[in-house]
Structure formats: structure tokens, C-alpha cells
Amino acid sequence: MAEREERGGEMAEREESRLGNLEHLPAAMLATILTKLDPSSICSVASTCRTLRASASQIFAFLPSFHLLDFAPTFQLLVPLLPPNPYLKSLKIDCCRLDDSAIGLLLQPSLHELYLHNAGNFSGAVLSEIGKRCHDLRSLYLGSVAEKRGRAIHISHLEELLKGCSELETLNLMFDASTFLRVCFARAWTLASEKLTSLEIGYIPAVNVTALLSPTAGPRQPQNQIQLSIWPNIQRLCLSVDYITDSMISTISSTLTSLIHLDLRDAPMIEPRVSFDLTNSGLQQINQHGKLKHLSLVRSQELLVSYFHRVNDLGILLMADRCSSMESICLGGFCRVTDTGIRAIMHSCSNLYRLKVTHGTKLTDLLFLDISATSLSLTHVTLRWCNLLTSLAIAHLASNMDLTFLDLRDCRSLGDEALAAIGTLPKLKILLLDGCDISDAGISCLRNAVSSTLVSLSVRGCRRLTDQCIVALFGNSSKVALRELDLSNLPNISDNGVLLLAQSRVPIQELRMRQCAQISDTSVMALASMQVDDSRWHGNGLQLLDLYNCCRLTALAFRWLKKPYFPRLKWLGVTGCVNRDLVDALARSRPYLHISCRGDELGNTQWDHSDNFYVLDDEEMDELEQWILNGEEESDDNDADVEMEVAEDSNDSDG
Amino acid sequence: MSEKNVASESSAKNVVLRTSDEQEFVVEERIAVQWGTIKRIFEDTFTGKPIPLPNVDGKTLAKVIEYCKKRAETEPSSAEGEKREKELKRWDLEMFLDEPDDVIFNLALAANYLDIKDLLDAACEKIADTIKDFTVEDCRAFFGIESDFTPREEEEIRAEHRWAHDLSRN
Numbered sequence: 058m059a060e061r062e063e064r065g066g067e068m069a070e071r072e073e074s075r076l077g078n079l080e081h082l083p084a085a086m087l088a089t090i091l092t093k094l095d096p097s098s099i100c101s102v103a104s105t106c107r108t109l110r111a112s113a114s115q116i117f118a119f120l121p122s123f124h125l126l127d128f129a130p131t132f133q134l135l136v137p138l139l140p141p142n143p144y145l146k147s148l149k150i151d152c153c154r155l156d157d158s159a160i161g162l163l164l165q166p167s168l169h170e171l172y173l174h175n176a177g178n179f180s181g182a183v184l185s186e187i188g189k190r191c192h193d194l195r196s197l198y199l200g201s202v203a204e205k206r207g208r209a210i211h212i213s214h215l216e217e218l219l220k221g222c223s224e225l226e227t228l229n230l231m232f233d234a235s236t237f238l239r240v241c242f243a244r245a246w247t248l249a250s251e252k253l254t255s256l257e258i259g260y261i262p263a264v265n266v267t268a269l270l271s272p273t274a275g276p277r278q279p280q281n282q283i284q285l286s287i288w289p290n291i292q293r294l295c296l297s298v299d300y301i302t303d304s305m306i307s308t309i310s311s312t313l314t315s316l317i318h319l320d321l322r323d324a325p326m327i328e329p330r331v332s333f334d335l336t337n338s339g340l341q342q343i344n345q346h347g348k349l350k351h352l353s354l355v356r357s358q359e360l361l362v363s364y365f366h367r368v369n370d371l372g373i374l375l376m377a378d379r380c381s382s383m384e385s386i387c388l389g390g391f392c393r394v395t396d397t398g399i400r401a402i403m404h405s406c407s408n409l410y411r412l413k414v415t416h417g418t419k420l421t422d423l424l425f426l427d428i429s430a431t432s433l434s435l436t437h438v439t440l441r442w443c444n445l446l447t448s449l450a451i452a453h454l455a456s457n458m459d460l461t462f463l464d465l466r467d468c469r470s471l472g473d474e475a476l477a478a479i480g481t482l483p484k485l486k487i488l489l490l491d492g493c494d495i496s497d498a499g500i501s502c503l504r505n506a507v508s509s510t511l512v513s514l515s516v517r518g519c520r521r522l523t524d525q526c527i528v529a530l531f532g533n534s535s536k537v538a539l540r541e542l543d544l545s546n547l548p549n550i551s552d553n554g555v556l557l558l559a560q561s562r563v564p565i566q567e568l569r570m571r572q573c574a575q576i577s578d579t580s581v582m583a584l585a586s587m588q589v590d591d592s593r594w595h596g597n598g599l600q601l602l603d604l605y606n607c608c609r610l611t612a613l614a615f616r617w618l619k620k621p622y623f624p625r626l627k628w629l630g631v632t633g634c635v636n637r638d639l640v641d642a643l644a645r646s647r648p649y650l651h652i653s654c655r656g657d658e659l660g661n662t663q664w665d666h667s668d669n670f671y672v673l674d675d676e677e678m679d680e681l682e683q684w685i686l687n688g689e690e691e692s693d694d695n696d697a698d699v700e701m702e703v704a705e706d707s708n709d710s711d712g
Numbered sequence: 713m714s715e716k717n718v719a720s721e722s723s724a725k726n727v728v729l730r731t732s733d734e735q736e737f738v739v740e741e742r743i744a745v746q747w748g749t750i751k752r753i754f755e756d757t758f759t760g761k762p763i764p765l766p767n768v769d770g771k772t773l774a775k776v777i778e779y780c781k782k783r784a785e786t787e788p789s790s791a792e793g794e795k796r797e798k799e800l801k802r803w804d805l806e807m808f809l810d811e812p813d814d815v816i817f818n819l820a821l822a823a824n825y826l827d828i829k830d831l832l833d834a835a836c837e838k839i840a841d842t843i844k845d846f847t848v849e850d851c852r853a854f855f856g857i858e859s860d861f862t863p864r865e866e867e868e869i870r871a872e873h874r875w876a877h878d879l880s881r882n
Contacts, residue, residue, distance in 0.1 A: 082855070086824045089832060093840035100876035104848045104869045106857045134875060598845065624847050649875050 084112070091116045096125050096138055122147040126174065127627055128649060129153045135162055143167050149198075152176040157183065164190045172198040179203060181210030188221025196227040201259075204232060212241040219249040226252050231259040239268050246287045254315075255293035263298045263305045263323075263333075270312045288313060293351075295320035300329050301354060301365075303339030310345045318351040319343075322389075324359040335365050337372030344380050350408075352380070355389030355415070364392040364416060373398030377405040385411035387439075395419045400427075407432055413439035413464075421445045425453035433457065439464035448474035455482055466491040466515075473499030485510055491517040491543075501529035508537045515543035517569075522547050524554030527561070535562040535589075545571035545603070555580035559587040567601040567660060571630065577609040578617070585622035599623055601660045603630035605653070615639045619646050626650060628659040728762035735770035736762055743780050748827025767825045772818045779807065779819075779831055804834035813842060813854070 091099055091113060103113035118140050129151040130138075139145075139162050148163065149172035155163075156178040163173070164183075168191050176183065181203050187194065203210050210232070219225075234242070242265070269287055288294075292315050298305070301323045309319065335354070343352065356365055373394055383406040388394065391414075399414060400423075412435055414420065420443045435457045440446060447470045454460075455478035463485060465471055471493040479488065480502035488503070488511060500522065503511065507530050514530075516522060522544075531537060542565055544550055550573050558565070568584070570576055581604070587597040602623070604610060610631070618629065626647075633640045633654020644652050653659055725741035727750070744750045753763055765773065808816055820835035843854060852859065861869060 081821070083821070083824050086820055086832070086836065089836040090820075090839050090843075093837050094844065097876035098840075098844050098846070100873040101846060101848050102843070102851050104873050104876075105851045105855065106860050107865075109855075109857070110869070128875060130875065137872075600845070625845055 087112055088116060088119070092120055096120075096123060097128065118142050119144050121145065124149040126151050127651075129155075129175070131155070132159050132162070135159065139163065139165075141165065146170060148172070150174070152179065152200075155179070160186050166190055166192070168194055170194075170196040172200075173202070174198070174200040176200055176202045177204040178208075180208040181214040184210065184214040185217035185221075188217040188219070190221075192221060193224055194222045195224055197222065197225060198229040198231065200229075200231045202232050209236070212237050212245055215242075216245045216248055219245060223250045224252060225250045227255040228253060229257040231257070234258050234261045235265065239265055243269055243287060249288075251290055253288070254290055255318075256288065256291055257295035257320075258297070260297050263300050263302050266296065266298065267302070267305045267308045270308045286312070290315055292316060293318035293320075296322070298323050300325055300333045301335045301339075301356070302329075302333050303336055303342070306335065306339045307342040310342045314346045315348065316346065317348050319349060320351070320353040320387075322353070322355045322357060324357045324361075325363045326360050328361070328363060331367065334367050336367040337369065337375070340368060340372040340376045341379075343376055347379075347382070349380060350383055351385040351411075352383060353385075353387035353389075353413075354391075355387060357389070364390045366393065369393040370395055370398040370401075374401045377401040381405050382408060384408045385437075387411070387413035388417075389413070389415040392416050392418050396421055396423045399424055403428065403431055403433055409433055410435055410459075411437040413437070414443065415439065415441040417441075417443040419445070422447055422450040422453075425450050428453055429456045434459045436460060437462040440468060441465070442467045444469050446470060448472050448478065451475035452478040455479060458482065459484060461486045463487070464489040465493060466517075468492075469494060471495070473502070476500065476502045479503070480506055482506065483510070487511075487513045489515045490519060491515055493519055494521070495519050496521045497523055497525040497529050500526040504530060504532055507531065507539045508534055510538055512538055513541040513567075514539060515541075515569075516547070517543050517571075518546040520546075520548060523549040524551055524557060527554050527557040531558075531561045531563055533561075535564075537563050539563060540565060541567040543567075543569040544573065545569050547573055548575070551575040552577055552579040552583070556583045559583040562587065562589050564589045564598045566598055568599060569601075569603040569630075569659075570607060571603050571656075572606040574608060576604065576607040578611055578613040581610065581614040581617045585617040597623065598625055600625050601628040602626060603628075603653075603659050605630040605656050606632050608632070612636070612639055615643055618643055629653070630656075630659050632656075729773065730762040730764050731768050731770045731773050732766050733769050735773070737770075737773055737777060739777055743777070743784060746780070746828070748829075749825065765826070768822045769818070772815075772822045775815065775819055776822050776826065776828070776831065779834075780828070782807070783830065801834075801837070804837065808834070808838045813839075816842075 087109075091102065094102070096117075099113050099116060103110045114137070117138055120142060121144050123139065123145060124147070126149055131154050135155075142165060145165050145167050147170040148165070148168055149170075150163065151174045152159070153175035155176075157180055160179075160183060164171075164186055171187070171191065171194060173179070173183070176199060179202055183202060184199070187197065215237070237245075246269070291313050294309070294313065294316060295318075298321065301321050306321075310316070343349065354365075356363060368391055370393075373388075373391070374397070377398075378401075380402075383402075386402060386406070386409065391398075394414075394417065396419075399412075399417070399420060403409065403412070417440060420440070422445075424446070435454075436459050438454065438457075438460060439462075441464060444467075446465075446468050451465070451471060452474065460482050461484050463479065463482075464487075465475070466489050469492055471490070473495055475493070476490075476495055476499035479485065485506050488506075493516075495516070500516070503514070507514065516526070530539070544554075547570075550570065552575070555570075555576065556579070558568075570580075584597065584599065584602070587599075589597050604614075615636070618626075628651045629643075630653045631640060633652075640652060640654055644650070651659070726738050727741050727744045729737045729739060729744070729750075731737070745754055750763065768776075811819075816835050816838050820832060820839060823829075823832035823835055843851060846854065859866070
């Protein structure tokens with residue numbers, strides 16, 4: 058009661074700077090505001106008073122867009138929220154607790170855009186139902202459909218989907234398409250709308266793609282009829298395959314005449330033979346129709362440590378020659394490409410704004426030496442696992458004043474001088490420096506960026522950082538732009554650092570401190586009591602907190618994770634194995650909080666944290682560091698690799 | 713009357729608006745007639761005298777005019793369709809970035825009264841953005857309202873909307 062009076066007094070004070078009473082709020086204006094909110098905010102507003110409850114409950118029949126992705130609703134919960142709504146154009150929802158019974162609720166005929174994430178409990182029938190009910194659909198995303206055992210997608214489902222959605226422009230089939238027979242698959246695609254311009258497939262073997270697009274594929278036609286082409290108007294193609302091969306690239310490049318955006322990713326299970334791999338000749342086939350603007354070729358290390366060994370600078374040079382209109386290039390796993398190749402790209406593609414190179418183990422500071430001589434205006438740059446790059450390269454790169462995204466993770470030779478250069482970038486929004494050799498002094502160069510434009514900063518594993526880096530980052534100011542901070546794997550961050558963070562009152566929304574050995578219950582208490590912007594918020598604004606493997610946390614910390622602390626927390630990472638009962642009790646008291654206990658990365662983060670080798674044991678870490686600093690290749694047991702290196706060293710001419 | 717004659721002779725026609733706090737603003741006619749309310753007055757009862765706007769104060773009207781002028785200046789954009797929508801949206805959000813909540817709210821009220829669709833949309837978008845992550849208490853404070861639910865209703869609401877904002881007290 059006393060709290061309420063106090064609150065009343067505060068409110069009276071606030072009323073002068075706050076809004077007028079509800080009576081002055083016109084219904085039309087309220088409705089406009091409500092239609093722009095997401096469903097959970099509408100429900101929060103509905104819980105305030107009777108008038109707003111009535112307005113809010115009506116609004117669900119008029120909402121143009123319904124996006125519910127950070128919480129998986131049940132069917133019962135959805136019924137009042139998704140009434141028949143002729144204005145509903147966009148629906149995005151996490152379906153992991155829904156199944157076929159929700160089809161009637163979700164598949165509304167007015168939809169233009171439909172995203173069903175985690176649809177593992179649905180059967181393939183959902184595809185045919187979409188084809189039957191949503192004729193106006195322009196954009197469809199289907200994640201993991203029927204992946205739970207015993208529910209298969211039949212080719213007829215895909216056929217009905219493609220036949221029924223005649224306006225479809227964008228299609229993302231994020232599931233395993235390898236189970237479809239090639240001939241049936243080809244026949245199904247002939248039914249697709251001609252407006253289909255963007256296609257993504259979750260997994261498909263390379264041979265299926267090649268067979269699908271080859272002129273001899275497709276249904277048998279009488280000889281005087283023209284062969285129907287597959288995917289004739291596709292401009293954007295994203296495929297996850299088993300092996301990126303020359304024949305697949307060549308077939309794609311020759312048959313898809315409108316291709317603007319090509320994104321291929323593979324994950325070999327065994328080291329590919331030459332006929333099943335990408336070589337220089339495959340690269341030369343790219344962009345036969347001259348329209349390609351975005352290219353991404355990535356060999357992921359998911360299943361096997363493996364690279365594009367058969368591609369070197371020659372292939373890249375010949376490709377760059379034909380691809381001068383490119384705007385975005387991503388090359389992952391091209392371990393033999395040197396500065397020459399990448400520079401050829403930069404000089405040839407004058408419209409390039411995004412450059413992403415991972416595992417560029419041969420790239421040196423010469424890479425960006427003459428970048429100011431080009432007219433390039435790069436905005437997104439990723440240079441990951443490029444251990445030979447030093448601060449000098451970054452200083453040259455920083456002449457690109459338009460940079461907004463900079464990912465320099467695991468470039469272990471980067472130091473504080475690089476940060477001095479980065480601190481001058483006036484538009485930088487996202488900066489990832491995991492594993493770089495930086496210190497507190499370098500971090501202070503970022504203070505300007507943090508206060509004005511930088512929204513997301515990651516210094517995971519930058520082991521030299523101490524509590525002082527918090528002071529260096531924020532100074533005394535709480536009005537900063539930074540909302541996401543990753544301080545994981547920092548052995549020198551202690552409770553003092555977190556206290557400083559809490560005292561700074563910065564409105565942080567995502568905080569990760571995985572595997573910080575010195576963090577204890579005091580830190581959780583400090584964060585729980587953190588006040589931010591009293592006039593508007595109650596309690597802190599943290600939505601994501603990752604404390605996985607902070608071994609000093611005890612039961613006390615869990616008490617401070619319960620309500621009413623952390624009122625906005627949606628994602629929590631803790632270690633579950635030792636204190637299972639504590640985690641369960643917390644989960645019961647906060648049933649709508651995502652709790653991850655096994656070390657999974659939290660949230661909707663786009664940063665790819667796979668292929669990490671962070672270990673907790675200090676000794677092992679030092680050895681690893683030593684080994685990397687000696688400049689060796691990271692795939693240690695690969696004889697072929699060593700052989701090729703030796704061969705290269707003797708053939709290489711300095712350039 | 714003479715005012716109007718003078719106005720019609722000059723190349724830019726102007727309209728005079730008088731706000732609730734007795735301030736007068738001169739606005740170009742071509743901007744003012746884009747506002748539904750003004751347009752209706754123009755067509756029906758315009759006498760040449762300053763148009764009274766009892767629901768809008770001077771400070772807010774100044775901002776409304778500033779917004780409309782800026783919008784008019786940036787209209788010709790090279791982007792089209794959806795891209796242009798996004799650009800305009802971002803531009804709107806930037807414009808309102810540092811304004812305190814009550815200013816935005818008054819702008820929305822004014823836009824509603826004057827029937828300026830774009831401004832109403834933009835201001836409501838900003839308000840929606842502000843209350844997006846609010847808890848129920850934050851919402852009540854923002855709108856300046858008290859809960860008028862009976863304890864029974866309060867329980868119902870908690871059960872119904874618990875998923876949205878985790879109402880349980882523990």
C-alpha cells in the first residue's frame with residue numbers, strides 16, 4: 058500500500074511531464090498506436106485498466122501484422138489473439154508448441170507473408186493447406202517442418218503448395234529436401250508461380266541440384282513440346298548442400314539467367330575428391346549472365362575441418378574479372394587465397410559494400426594497403442580467423458568511413474592500435490573483437506563510438522581486459538547507444554566490474570558473461586538492483602543474461618533471478634548440471650523465461666559461434682595460443698595440407 | 713479582407729493559424745491544405761481571418777509545421793515503393809529521436825485533430841516504439857492511469873496475459 062501511495066506521489070509529479078489523462082486520448086489515436094505494437098505489448102497495455110482492456114481486445118481483429126517470435130504460444134493462448142482478421146497481412150510465429158490443429162487459426166486467407174519457425178510438430182499437410190487457403194501469399198518461410206519422427210513431407214504436399222500459391226515471390230523451405238525423388242521434385246517445381254524470385258532450401262545434396270537444373274532433367278515431354286524450365290525467374294538462391302562442386306556451380310550459373318544473389322554453403326563429411334569439389338575452373342563459371350551482385354561461398358567446419366584446397370589466387374582473379382558489378386562477396390574457407398586475390402576483388406568491384414572473408418589465413422597487412430586508392434565504400438567487413446592481420450591493416454581499412462559492421466573475431470594479432478583506428482569510424486554500429494589482443498587502454502578509444510552509434514560490442518575472450526574496461530567504455534555517462542555487450546571468457550572480470558556496470562546505469566539489453574570465473578552472486582545482486590532511467594522504467598532493462606559456466610554462482614544468485622527482479626528478462630543462461638533443482642524451481646516461478654542450461658548460445662543472435670575452440674583450462678589455453686601465434690595452419694592432422702604448403706612455398710613468387 | 717488580397721497577389725499563398733494560447737502562425741497554403749481539417753475549413757467557411765485551432769498550442773504547432781516542411785523538402789526520393797517506405801520510416805524515427813514523450817504525444821494529438829495522416833502515423837509509431845518493452849506498471853505510469861479492476865478481474869487478467877508480461881509476484 059505504501060508503495061502505491063509513493064507511486065501515486067511520483068505519478069503526480071510525473072503528470073506534468075507525462076501525458077494527459079486517458080480521457081484526452083482519442084480512440085482513433087489509441088487504435089493507431091495499438092496496431093503498431095506486437096502481441097505481447099498489446100496484452101501488457103490491456104492489463105492496465107478497463108478501458109484499455111476493451112480497446113486492446115478488439116484490436117486483434119484489425120492487426121495488420123502479428124509477430125510472436127521470442128515466445129512459443131500454445132493453441133489455447135492463440136485462440137483469442139488470432140480471430141478471423143481480414144486485415145492480417147503478416148504472421149510470424151514460433152510454432153514449437155503447435156501442431157496441425159492450429160492450421161485453421163494460422164492460415165488466414167488475407168496473408169501476404171507467413172513465417173512458421175520450429176514447425177517440427179506439423180505434418181507435411183501444412184504445405185498443402187497453405188496452398189489451399191493462402192492464395193495471396195507473397196512470402197513464405199517454413200522452418201523444420203515435420204522434423205519430429207514419423208511425420209513425413211510427401212511430394213504431393215509441395216505440389217499443392219506451389220500450385221495454390223500463384224503469387225508467391227519468396228520461398229524458404231528450411232528443411233531437408235533430400236528425401237524427395239529427383240524426378241518428382243523437378244515435376245513439382247514446374248508448378249511454381251512465375252513470380253518466384255527468391256528461394257532458399259535448408260538442405261539438398263549437390264547432385265540433386267545439378268540433376269534438377271540440367272537440361273535433361275524434368276518430366277518427359279513429347280518431342281515437339283518445349284522443355285519446361287525449373288526456377289526460370291529466380292534472382293536469389295540460397296542453398297545448404299553437402300559439397301559445393303564445379304558441376305553444380307556451372308549448372309546453376311548457366312541455367313539461371315536472372316541470378317543476382319547466390320549463397321552456397323557446404324559442410325563436407327569427408328574430404329572431397331577432385332570431382333566433388335570446387336576448383337579454379339568452377340569459379341570461372343560464375344556469373345555467366347553478368348547480373349550477379351551478391352556471392353557467398355562458404356565451407357563450414359561443422360562436421361570436418363576442411364577448406365577449399367583446390368582454389369587459389371588464379372581462380373579468384375579470373376572470377377573477379379567477370380564480376381565487376383558485385384556488391385557483396387563472402388568467401389569462407391578459402392585458405393589458399395592470398396592478398397593478391399582479395400585485392401583483385403576490391404579493385405575490380407567498384408560497387409562492393411560488403412566483404413566477408415573467414416579462414417583467410419594467408420591474408421596480411423598488404424591487403425588494405427592501397428584501399429584508399431580505390432573508390433570503395435565498404436559498410437560491412439568480416440575478417441575472421443585471419444591471424445596475420447595486424448593493427449596496420451585495420452588502420453588502412455578504417456579509411457572507409459561508412460563502416461557500420463566490423464567483425465574481426467579471432468584475428469589474434471590485432472592490438473590496441475587497431476582500436477585507435479576503429480574509434481574514428483563515425484557510423485559503426487556493430488563491432489566484434491573476440492579473441493583479439495587488446496587491453497583496457499585500447500578499449501577507451503571506443504568510448505566515443507559507444508556513446509553515439511555503437512549498439513553491439515563483443516570482446517569475448519580478449520583475455521587482457523580487466524574491470525577497468527567498463528570504466529574505459531562508459532566513463533561517467535549513462536546516455537549511451539550501446540545495448541548489447543559480450544564479456545564472456547574474460548578471466549579478469551570480477552564482481553567489481555559488474556558493480557561498475559550497474560552503477561553506470563547504462564540501459565543494456567543483452568549481457569553475456571559466459572565462463573567468467575570470478576563472477577559471483579554479488580554480480581547478480583548488483584544487476585538485479587540496477588536502476589535505469591527512473592522516469593520511465595522500473596528495474597533494469599536486461600532482456601538477455603548469459604551466465605553459463607560462471608562456477609562461483611550459488612543458490613543465492615538464483616533467488617535474485619526470481620521476480621520481481623529482472624522484470625524484462627526473456628533469456629537466461631546458467632549451468633544446469635550441478636544445481637538442477639534450483640534451475641527447475643526458477644523455471645517454475647518464471648514459466649515464460651527461456652532458460653538454457655547446456656551452454657547453447659542465447660537469443661536471436663546472428664553471430665556464428667560455431668567452430669569455437671574456447672576451453673576453460675588455463676594451461677591448455679596457453680598452449681593453444683602459443684601454437685596459433687607460431688602461425689601454423691589450424692588443421693593439424695591434415696597431411697595433404699602440409700604437402701601443399703611445402704609445394705607452394707617452393708613455387709610461390711613474392712607479390 | 714485586404715490581407716487575403718495581398719496574399720493572393722504574392723506568389724506563395726499563406727494562411728494564418730491561431731493556436732489555443734493566442735499565438736499566430738503563418739503557413740504556406742499548399743502545406744496547410746494537406747491537413748484534412750484545414751482543407752475542410754477552406755472549402756466551407758474560410759473568411760480570410762486567422763483560423764482558430766483551440767486544441768493545439770503554439771509549441772506543438774511549431775513542431776507540426778517544422779515536420780511538414782521537412783517532409784515536403786525530402787519528398788523527391790530516388791528510392792521506390794517499399795524501400796522508400798523504409799527510408800521515410802527511418803527518417804521519421806530520427807526526427808523524433810530526442811524528443812520527450814509528452815512532446816511526441818502532443819504531436820500525435822495535434823496530428824489527429826488536424827487530420828495529418830503521415831504525422832499521426834509517425835508519432836504513433838514512435839509512441840509504440842517507446843512502450844514496446846514496458847511492463848504493466850510502466851504502461852500505467854506512461855498513460856497516467858490507475859488500475860480500476862476488481863480483485864477478481866485482476867486475477868483473470870493475470871491468468872490470461874501472464875505469458876506476455878509474467879505477472880506473477882514471487
